[in-house]
Amino acid sequence: MQPTATCLEELARHLAGRHEHLLEAWRLESQSDPRQTTAGSLTRSQFNDHIPEVLAAFEQKLIKRPGSSGAACATRELRGEEIKHGQQRWQQGYRQQELMREWGCLHLCLARELENFVADKPDWDRRALATAQRELIQLINDGISESADQYARMERAEAAGRVKDLELAIAQLRELEYRRTQLIHQAVHDLRGDVQSVGSVAELLGSPDLAGTDRSEFSTMLQAGVSAVSSMLSELMDLARLEAGQEHRHAAPFDAAVLLGDFCRMSQPHAIARRLYLRTEGPATLRVEGDAHKVRRLVQNLVFNALKYTEEGGVTVSWGREETEWWLIVKDTGPGLQGGPGAPLASQLRDATITAREAEVRSAAKEGRESHMLDQAEAGSTTPVPSQAHPGEGIGLSIVKRICELLDASLELTSSGESGTTIRVLFPLSYPTPGRK
Numbered sequence: 143m144q145p146t147a148t149c150l151e152e153l154a155r156h157l158a159g160r161h162e163h164l165l166e167a168w169r170l171e172s173q174s175d176p177r178q179t180t181a182g183s184l185t186r187s188q189f190n191d192h193i194p195e196v197l198a199a200f201e202q203k204l205i206k207r208p209g210s211s212g213a214a215c216a217t218r219e220l221r222g223e224e225i226k227h228g229q230q231r232w233q234q235g236y237r238q239q240e241l242m243r244e245w246g247c248l249h250l251c252l253a254r255e256l257e258n259f260v261a262d263k264p265d266w267d268r269r270a271l272a273t274a275q276r277e278l279i280q281l282i283n284d285g286i287s288e289s290a291d292q293y294a295r296m297e298r299a300e301a302a303g304r305v306k307d308l309e310l311a312i313a314q315l316r317e318l319e320y321r322r323t324q325l326i327h328q329a330v331h332d333l334r335g336d337v338q339s340v341g342s343v344a345e346l347l348g349s350p351d352l353a354g355t356d357r358s359e360f361s362t363m364l365q366a367g368v369s370a371v372s373s374m375l376s377e378l379m380d381l382a383r384l385e386a387g388q389e390h391r392h393a394a395p396f397d398a399a400v401l402l403g404d405f406c407r408m409s410q411p412h413a414i415a416r417r418l419y420l421r422t423e424g425p426a427t428l429r430v431e432g433d434a435h436k437v438r439r440l441v442q443n444l445v446f447n448a449l450k451y452t453e454e455g456g457v458t459v460s461w462g463r464e465e466t467e468w469w470l471i472v473k474d475t476g477p478g479l480q481g482g483p484g485a486p487l488a489s490q491l492r493d494a495t496i497t498a499r500e501a502e503v504r505s506a507a508k509e510g511r512e513s514h515m516l517d518q519a520e521a522g523s524t525t526p527v528p529s530q531a532h533p534g535e536g537i538g539l540s541i542v543k544r545i546c547e548l549l550d551a552s553l554e555l556t557s558s559g560e561s562g563t564t565i566r567v568l569f570p571l572s573y574p575t576p577g578r579k
Contacts, residue, residue: 150208150274151204153256157255161194161197168251169186169189171250172244175244178240180236181244183467183573185465185467187501191498192223192226192227192497192501193223196281199217199220200281204277208276220284221288224285224288226500228289229292229490230497232297233495233498234498235549235551236547238290241293242286242289245285245286245289248282252281300490381544391432391433391436391573393431394434396431396434398428398437399427400427402422402461402470406445409445409449412449418454418456418457419457420456423459423460424461428461428462430468430569430572431570432549437569440546443541443542445459448474452474452475454475455562456475457473467568468569469566471564471566473565474563478559478562487539488557491543492555495516498515498554499516499517517556549570550570550573551568
């Protein structure tokens, strides 16, 4: 009978030679799970993500012998890749349940591979088998734990952005109340304290003795404050419906190029009013399958937010297709998403994009193709820079993220103070089973 260490090394070598088979088996297992709908919309390299590196680190741990210092190093590498996996799955629009269930699918595939391997080796050390089974359980347990924990951390960061939005809204209301009090106090003072009731206050505000500039300022401030709060409440209601699962995906064929082109033409007056450009780039026709209404809502959020927070230059909307996906890019020349309330979510999306690009570039190099993922290096510095805090920025980005989850779409983001913000959304060209999600 072979020594335990020799058996474990033999198993590691076997697994290393079976990567492609294991990854394909895992993909098929996940796609056959009715509770996992997002996996079917990903390309092979997107689905594989950092799992090839997870398998390689697991094999190194077996070779180094579990419990040794070399195995400890492999364990640290394993956990790093598991964290990246959770980060990318969040960026790809997975629900947390899907993330955990796909780890279970991977467990089934690896367990079957181990059983088949041992079945052909009657002289294999049973202690080695017990060790391999224990390490496999540990691998999946850590994978679920680390990935889910990272997923939860990113959701908390997103929630932090919403808290900032609400704090800004409250601060605006307090400022509005303070200014209102000051203006009324000034009016009352000027008219020697003759205000006795709410009716007389209204009368005094219409009095010619109240300075016109004060009346105009108060009116403008009141309208702006009510409009901002009303808009934020509407966005919060939209977000609440999305998060409560009250909205569903209704997939049908439509022309994405026509939808996006028409939307941008209708939005030109808004850009012109702000002295900004709104440009479009893409083919005249792009037939896809999806939920046209929700795609329009998504691009509306992205474009209107970009126009709202951009002071100079403008916004470019472009679209196109790859082999099994189509993409939408909204690029602005604004101050970036690093200093306002949307910063926590934007930062997590930017980090997730960087992590996803690592795996995509490796896969693209292996397959001899070019990666089209956004590259933060092209956006410029990642150092946070002060920028004005814009109410609703975090909520708007959260709405976009939730719509992406509903549409099985990946969301990529790069942002800097030098080059503005670029957001790329990658949609499936079609869905395995048209209908609701």
